[in-house]
Amino acid sequence: MKILLPLLSIIHIGFAIASINTEPDEAINTHGDQQQECSLDEACENGSFEVNITTLTSTISNKATTTAHRHIKSEVPFPVIPPKIIAVLHEDWDVIDPKGKEMIEKISRIDGAVEFAHARTPFFTHLTGTFGTLSAWDQPEEVRRAGLLHTAYSGDLFQFYLFDSNNEEDRDEVKDLLGEQAEALAYLFGTTHRGPLCHFKDVVNNIRPDSVCSTNETHTIEHRGSESGTWDVDRKTAANILIVTIADYLDQMVESNGWKHHQSENGGDSLYPGNGIPEVGFYWLSAVCYGIRDHLDVIPSIFNHCQTVISYDDDKQSRDSYWKVVTEERSLTEKEQITLLNTSAILNPFIGEPNMLLSQIYYRQKNYLHAAKEARAALEKFYTLASCWDKRRSFGQWVAFSRMMLLRSNRMLEGQERSIPVKDPNDLNYVNYNKLVLSDLRDVIQEMKAREAVQ
Incomplete structure (x- = not known):
């Protein structure tokens, strides 16, 4: 059952603040x-x-x-650290994936991966971060591996690539590295326009609050590598592309984004790296997660197992309240x-x-x-x-x-x-x-x- 977290009512927020101000032990x-x-x-x-x-x-x-x-x-007992979180913290990649260390070592030798400034970290660090997050969410092998090289062929927003999607030798190299299923998913991630998938673009732009996947068996999306200019993907593939997208954005979500704001032709309108304020984005992350949950092989535990959706206004007020403490503590x-x-x-x-x-x-x-x-x-x-x-x-x-x-x-x-x-x-x-x-x-x-x- 979908649980929508709406804007708090005046009564609700008044009760919460009154409780916090008078009895911290009774605060929600x-x-x-x-x-x-x-x-x-x-x-x-x-x-x-x-x-x-x-x-x-x-x-x-x-x-x-x-x-x-x-x-x-x-x-107050310590919560047990999940084994995959331990592996991520220790960068023990073979615990996560039988080829984990081998794949990451090969990618680390690519100058364009390690020495390129991405959103908030070098590109290589972002790739391994996305891989680690998907692994901790228990995503299937082809999904987490696609996350490791999700923009290897560029993307609909990211206009750089490590491997040429039009070069068969490059594609074969990625297949050898990730496996055929993961490469196929990474290829679609990097060569298609994700906007129409489950209304992804409209949810991100706050045009609609929910991400509802089509009941059709396939989605037709724009594809720059095909002769027809379009590509049909099934609902499971669409969901896998979007769960990689959620992990991708979660790893780099800051308002001052290196590649998006500062590597365009005219550069950004504020100095990099900015003040580090988190970007408002959990409203669409949670909505997309809810929209694709029925089509995933493994539903991650995030957002109450993808059952809870946060509104844009709640997301922004939460961020602003937190940031006020960070910036005005004294x-x-x-x-x-x-x-x-x-x-x-x-x-x-x-x-x-x-x-x-x-x-x-x-x-x-x-x-x-x-x-x-x-x-x-x-x-x-x-x-x-x-x-x-x-x-x-x-x-x-x-x-x-x-x-x-x-x-x-x-x-x-x-x-x-x-x-x-x-x-x-x-x-x-x-x-x-x-x-x-x-x-x-x-x-x-x-x-x-x-x-x-x-x-």
């Missing part, structure tokens, strides 16, 4: 948790917070010890920041970054329980999306920082002396290098993994 959050342990006036504004829980009998020493052999029960009170970030998370419940910022604010307020819950919510969303929304930091960094915040919050909930076994690196007055205690990073990560094991 992604888990639906409601706590009664403090109010904004009593705790948050005064910077004090008491957590009413029983201290765990087994605590961790200030110096982290190797925990691979034991489990640690946490007040002039906003923490109460105002919490209001804006919760609004962002309510309007777009599929992005983890608002939760990650909330976690930091609650941690500063010594509201460690809420800090841990927000960090966990952020991780769950990052693992599901297999990408980040705020591209100012990499996906791996967002995940790593969220895990650190969850670890620190749990350690403070357990009454430990410090949230992490190191001293303030910015205060050089204390330093005695003969007595400075160092921490093994492997031990820190092992502690996180031990906290994952018990749910």
